Amino acid sequence: MYTLGINAVFHDSAACLIKDGQLIAAAEEERFTHFKHGKRPVPFSTWELPFHAIDYCLCIADIHVNDLEHVAYSFDPYLLVGEQYRDKSTIEIPFENNGKIDNNDWLNVWDPLFLSSIINARAQLNDGYPHHLQKRFIGANIKPEQWHYVEHHLAHAASAFNCSPFDEAAVMTVDGRGELATTTYNFGSGQQLTRIGQVNMPHSLGLLYEQVTTHLGFLHSSDEYKVMALASYGNTDFVKDFREMISLSANGQYTITNQNFTERFGPQRLRHHEFTAHHFNIAHSLQLVLEETLLDITSWLQKETGSANLCMAGGVALNCVANARIRDAKAFNNIWGQPASGDDGTALGAALWIDAQQRKSNEREFVMDHAYLGPEYNDDEIEKFMKWSKVPYRRMENIAEETAEVLAQDKIIGWYQNRMEFDPRALGNRSILASPINPEMQARLNEVKDREDFRPVAPVVLEEEAANWFESAEYSPFMLFIYDVKADKADRIPAVRHTDGTARIQTVNEQQNKKYYDLLKAFYRKIGVPVLINTSFNTLGKPIVCTPRDAIECFWSSPFDALVIGSFIIEKNADINSNPDIQTTTITQQMPESAAVAVTE
Template sequence: MYTLGINAVFHDSAACLIKDGILIAAAEEERFTHFKHGKRPVPFSTWELPFHAIDYCLKIADIHINDVDHVAYSFDPYLLIGEEYRGKSTIEIPFESLAGGKPSAWLNPWDPLFLSSIVNARQQLNDGYPHHLQKRFIGANIQPGQWHYVEHHIAHAASAFNCSPFDDAAVMTVDGRGEVATTTYNIGNGQQLNRIGQVNLPHSLGLLYEQITTHLGFLHSSDEYKVMALASYGNNDFVKDFREMIQLQANGQFTITDQRLAERFGPQRLRHEEFNAHHFNIAHSLQVVLEETLLELTAWLRSETGVENLCMAGGVALNCVANARIRDSKQFKNVWVQPASGDDGTALGAALYIDAQQRKSSKRDFVMNHAYWGPEYSDNEIEKFMKWCKQPYRRLDNVAEETAELLAQDKIIGWYQGRMEFGPRALGDRSILASPISPEMQARLNEVKDREDFRPVAPVVLEEKASEWFDDAEFSPFMLFVNNVKADKAGRIPAVRHTDGTARIQTVNALQNKRYHDLLQAFYRRTGVPVLINTSFNTLGKPIVCTPRDAIECFWSSPFDALIIGSFLIEKNADQRSNSNLSTTGLAEKVPEGFAAAVVE
């Protein structure tokens, strides 16, 4: 049985495909269209279905859209319109009902159009696909009985629990908003989720964090991680203000009150205004109170459920500093966070939730122990493209050893391998890599990526060596927690040590990603350091690269030194033509299939 999961709500449009309870493909739409977070420069674009991501998932399974048994959409509009309209045809739903059944939750003039797009999503899937994707969509005929709306926070919860290694767990989801809920608490057992509490709009930790993100001159629903990074430079000047704004109550409840930010914190920072201590202190105080609040909520959840395991998802669960506070509090024995905790992960959660229902399965068939679910390209495909575009290159005899040698020389490397990661983190297949040994490397990488100078860079470490370099380091393949750099190692890896002494680590073992693990071992043999800098293969405002074309274009428009793409090396300031077969004899005079830039209509 095939179940297609879709997120096309708010941001991070994405798709995934489940086959009999097992994830086989997942990707964000932004990787194909190059519009970051799936947002085109028009208000309604976010709600368009992720046709390119859906097409990729169908391609992996080698099926047509009509071969899909069920489609799970990670938002339920009838929670706002009213249950009396569920199952009725679109034309029977009065337009005025699309303004929403809960006016306190819907204040935006675009809300009727937003809800209308969701109610019409099945028809859009059948009729609205782009012309250039006809192969897997033409004749689409998904019927009402195959289409399932899943509550947004149920999709978040299933993305955490149904992917975790636990048979039972407490599940907490915290984000900006769903239909009505902003925070939910569930007990997970087997394949079932039982809701035991929720916090509703307008009270939202995620929306408050978004508002402060905007107040500090960043893009909301995009740059919240920058506020988290900025926080480590500040002090507690505004902790009292945030404690007044976030009022904790009994039973996991809270309210957000008195959000007059300009009155409390002064005027909003302009986009290109210099940062100062005032901005640092706002970010720091927000982060402190967010962590305090989450610890109170998880303490209540532990007491209420009595279970030892905690699963988390929702955009706030991407706050790795807060995650580490929860882990280190020891309230729960084990903490598992969905690597695609943002709205992209709701496509996965919705699909798993509907798959379990439709197959009536109580047995867990899938554990998400890596994030490599996106497109990949073989050496033959990569080489064919490089020949077609007359790109000089050299085939490497030993990818790990020769790349480690370049990294030991302080070269900055684009690293393009295997299947693209699902979620916001590059985890060793679409990464920029560098040595952490030079103190200047963090600044060099921020310049290469055109990032703010306060932004830290993160380390990847051999799993078997992690505890020797970072305090209390354990299995951590998704870069979702921070650890302190061990005092005796801080001077050896200064580039990855943030100003507060922490680092957001990724551990890797050979089963997860052999070539990546081999590279770290080769670097360790040369330098005595089993750590590399790993940052995402993109530049400011751009999604992580997807295709070889994306990788080569990013490489040549950015000041890093070399690109390792599959088994091939591309270097700047190096004549590689003698080592590369650039003859185009017998090649088609068009872009090889799958490498053209996405057509965005």
């Protein structure tokens, strides 16, 4: 049984495909269209279906859209417009009373159009696909009984629990907003979730963080991780202000008092203007109070459920500093976070939930131990494109050893291998890699990627060596937690040590990603350090690269030193005339199909 999962609300539009309980493909729409977070420059575009990501998922299974048994959409519009409209073919959205919502002050001018688009999403799938993708869509006929709306936070919760390693767990989801809920608490057992409680709009920890993100001159629903990084430079000057905004009560409930940030904190910082200690202190205070609030909530949730395990999803679950505070508080023995905790992951959660319900399965059939679920290109496809584009390259005899040698020379490389990550963070298949030994490397990488200078870079470390370099480090394949750099190792890996002494680590073992693991082992043998810098293969404002064309364009337009792509290496300073192994053949042929995958209308 094939079940397609779709997210096309708010941001991070994505699709995934489940076959009989197993996840076989998942991807974000941005990787194909090149619009960051799936947002085209028009207000309603986020609600367009992720046709390119859907097409990719269908391609992996080699099926047509009509071969799908079910489609799960990670938002239920009828929770807003009213259940009485669910079975009607056409409705007039009653926004003068707003259905079941008594207090609708938080609604905005786009919500009627937003909900109309979602209610008509099945028609979009059947009739609205782009012409150049018609191979897998033409003649589409998804019937009403095949189409399932899944509550947004239920989709988040299922993405966290239904592919976790736990048979039972407490489940917490925290984000900006769903239909009504902004925070939910569930207990998971088998494949089922029981709702314990929820916090509704307009009270939202996620939206509070977004609002401060805007006040600090960043893009909301995009740059919250920058605020998290900025927080390490500040102090607690505004902790009292944020504590006054958030009122906690029993059973995980909280309210947030609307505040005029300009009155409290002064004028909003303009983009590209200088950061001051004032901005650092706002970020630090916000981050600290968020952590305090989540610690109180998780303490209650553990007592309520009695579980030793916690699963987390929602955009706030990408806050690795807060995650580490929850881990270190030890209310729960084990914590698992969904790597695609943003709205992209709701496509996965919706599909897993509907798959389990339709097959009436309560047995766990899938554990998510990696996120390599996107497109891949083999050596033949890569080489064909490099020849077509007249790129000088050479084939490597030993990818790990030769790449490690380049890294040992303090060079920056693009690393492009196997299947793309389904995740906002590169995890070793679409990465920029560098040695962590030179303390100037963090600044060099921020310059290469045109990032703010306060931004840290993250390390990847051999799983078996992690605890020797980072305090109490353990299995952490998804970069969801920070750890302190060990004092006796700090001078050996200064580039990955943030100003507060921490690092957001990724561990890797041979089973998860053999090429990546072998590279780390080779670097360890040469240098004596089992750590590399791993940052995402993209530049400012661009999504992580997907196709060979994306990788090569990004490489040649940025000051990288080398690109390792499949079995090949491209070096900018290579002496073409003196190296007979470098391929420079001029050929005349059509652009290969693999190069055109990401081309849009």
